[in-house]
Amino acid sequence: MTEIEVVYASEHRQWKRRFPIEFPCTARLAIEQSGVLSEFPELTLDQLNIGVFSKTITLDTEVTAGQRIEIYRPLKMDPKALREQRAKKT
Numbered sequence: 001m002t003e004i005e006v007v008y009a010s011e012h013r014q015w016k017r018r019f020p021i022e023f024p025c026t027a028r029l030a031i032e033q034s035g036v037l038s039e040f041p042e043l044t045l046d047q048l049n050i051g052v053f054s055k056t057i058t059l060d061t062e063v064t065a066g067q068r069i070e071i072y073r074p075l076k077m078d079p080k081a082l083r084e085q086r087a088k089k090t
Contacts, residue, residue, distance in 0.1 A: 002065035006034035010073065015039060027069055028059035036071065043071070
């Protein structure tokens with residue numbers, strides 16, 4: 001048994017938890033055991049966008065010891081549209 005980390009940043013705060021887990025383990029199991037879903041009830045497990053070190057993965061991806069599972073929140077605005085808006089202002 002070794003550790004894994006799950007991180008999430010809402011609009012108002014950052015959350016991080018490193019905890020021991022038995023391997024093999026899927027991202028789904030790690031997220032469920034991390035406690036992030038009870039800490040942020042607005043998160044729905046099957047609708048999460050997640051990754052490991054900035055590379056997108058699925059909930060069924062097997063994770064390994066020492067990895068950090070990142071939970072991504074949806075973008076408020078399309079980055080391309082935002083750049084266009086800024087360009088129009090200048």
